[in-house]
Structure formats: structure tokens, C-alpha cells
Amino acid sequence: MYYFIYGVLYCISLLPIQILYLLSDLAYVVIYYIAGYRREVVRQNLLTAFPEKTVEERKKIERRFYRNFTDNFIETLKLISGGRRFAAKHFHGDPTLMQQLYEQGRSCQFYLGHNFNWELANIGVSAYSSHTKLMVYLPVKNRMFDRIMLKLRSSSGNKLLPAIDMRSAMMPYRRHIYLLALIADQAPGDLEKAYWLNFFGQPTPFLRGPESGAAAASLAVLFAQIYKTRRGHYELRYELCTSNAATLPKGELTRRYVRYLEKVIREHPEMWLWSHRRWKIDWTGARNTRWIDDTAPPPAVG
Numbered sequence: 001m002y003y004f005i006y007g008v009l010y011c012i013s014l015l016p017i018q019i020l021y022l023l024s025d026l027a028y029v030v031i032y033y034i035a036g037y038r039r040e041v042v043r044q045n046l047l048t049a050f051p052e053k054t055v056e057e058r059k060k061i062e063r064r065f066y067r068n069f070t071d072n073f074i075e076t077l078k079l080i081s082g083g084r085r086f087a088a089k090h091f092h093g094d095p096t097l098m099q100q101l102y103e104q105g106r107s108c109q110f111y112l113g114h115n116f117n118w119e120l121a122n123i124g125v126s127a128y129s130s131h132t133k134l135m136v137y138l139p140v141k142n143r144m145f146d147r148i149m150l151k152l153r154s155s156s157g158n159k160l161l162p163a164i165d166m167r168s169a170m171m172p173y174r175r176h177i178y179l180l181a182l183i184a185d186q187a188p189g190d191l192e193k194a195y196w197l198n199f200f201g202q203p204t205p206f207l208r209g210p211e212s213g214a215a216a217a218s219l220a221v222l223f224a225q226i227y228k229t230r231r232g233h234y235e236l237r238y239e240l241c242t243s244n245a246a247t248l249p250k251g252e253l254t255r256r257y258v259r260y261l262e263k264v265i266r267e268h269p270e271m272w273l274w275s276h277r278r279w280k281i282d283w284t285g286a287r288n289t290r291w292i293d294d295t296a297p298p299p300a301v302g
Helices: 002-013 017-034 039-049 055-090 096-103 118-127 143-154 163-173 209-216 252-267
Strands: 091-093 108-112 132-137 159-162 178-183 195-199 202-206 220-230 233-242
Touching: 002 055, 002 143, 017 055, 039 055, 055 091, 055 118, 055 143, 091 118, 096 220, 108 118, 108 209, 118 132, 118 143, 118 178, 118 233, 132 143, 132 163, 143 159, 159 163, 163 209, 195 252, 202 252, 209 252, 220 252, 233 252
Parallel strands: 091 233, 108 178, 108 220, 132 159, 132 178
Antiparallel strands: 195 202, 220 233
């Protein structure tokens, strides 16, 4: 079944991108207007993040989000056959800083958010420096599609590390000069190890592992954002947060990242993945959480 499904997807991906975008336009109508896929989740998230905006302003963001959502799927499909050639034409950025860090012998962490199109970024970034590229991924529950995504993501030559076993997966690369790319806005599975702080004014848990790993290995840390310059074309912009995470006070790296992430989402809200329930966990004030925001924690819920 895997080979049949992969073969079908590969054949579809051979279609010109202009034709595939017609499929994206159709998918947008079906998913948004007919099926209403996660529309209530998206609307609630946008209301939580932007209570100051009018209903019409939020609906405009909502419609643009769904168009980007379907384009993201179609562009990822195109990567099955297009691979690096397609990425080189559609994903651009300035590699200077990454290459400078490599020449200095510095390994680094590279923080992204769930901004479109992160699958294109995974392949596009592979050409940007001489680092050994390590990409963290969360396995897909469906084994067949997990296998397809692994094949796609590894086509760039990047090394894939499962998020559920990061420590062991990192072991073979400790002596390499590596770039570890992280989608760092994931909701943590283990709240006992989460950092809590305000994100769009809401108490929100964030992964503690990226900061801990960066500090333990004295890594440089880069914050990155993907911008859509026109349909099908993306630009990576990134900045140096710190040249050595070990020099920062505990929690500071996460605070800086969350402030950066909120800033770039506010600039282009239609580019973030609003269909996942980022605020599904209430702040309880329990002892096993860690509030690291500059402001005092809010009253516990419940």
C-alpha cells in the first residue's frame, strides 16, 4: 500500500505548480467553506490572540490563513518530485551568518515556529551552510504517511532526529559542527518540565528542552522567520539571539524566543498555524510548573 500511495502522490507532484495551485484553490473552498475544517478552533485562537481586532479583521486573517494552509500542503506535495530543485527556486535567504558560525567552529540551534512553509524550509536550509543539519521531527501517527514524510524530509540530506528520543538521537553528532533546527513553539507533552509565560497575554507552556540543550552544549542560538514574498516564494530571515546560550540566566533564552515569536506572528498572522489548539491547557499554578515571565503569574484557573 505504501508504494501505491507514494507512487500516486509522486505522479500528482509532477504536475506544473500552476496546475497544483488550482487544486489548492479548490481545496481551500472545500476545507474552509464546505467542510469548515477546524474553523471554530481557528476563530477561537484568533479571538484569544487579537481581542482588539474587529470580527471582520479576524475573518480576513482567517481566510488568508486557510489559503496558506492549502498552499502549504500543495507545495509540500510538489517537493516529493521537485526536491532540492524546487526548493532552490522557491526558498531564499542570506546564508552569511550561518556560514560564519561554521567557520568559527560553532554549532548552533535554529529556532523556527509553525510558519508556512516549514517543509520547504527544511529542504531549502540544507544548502545554506556547511553545518551538519539536524532536523527534529514528531512522528506522524499513521505509519504509512510517517514513512512518506520521513522519505521527503530526508531527501535534503539532513539528519532526522525523533522528538521522542532526542538525547539518544543526538549522540552520534556530538563531535560534529552541527545546526539543530527546532520547531520550538510546540506544546510540551510533559507539563512538569514546561516553562510557563505569557504568550499573546495568555499563560502558555513552552518546551524547556531546547534551552537546556543549548546551555549545556554552549551553543549559539538563531531565531528565524519565514516570510511569503509572493505565492510559492518564501524568504528566510533570521537573527543571532546569543553566541553562547550558557551565558544567559535560566529562562532568558525561552523568554527572548517567545517575545520574538509573538512579534513575527503579529506582523504576519496569516502565516502561523492557527488550527492547532495552542491554549488548550489552563494555568493551574501547580508547584510542578515553572513561571518564568517578567510579570507575576496570574491567578490559577479551577
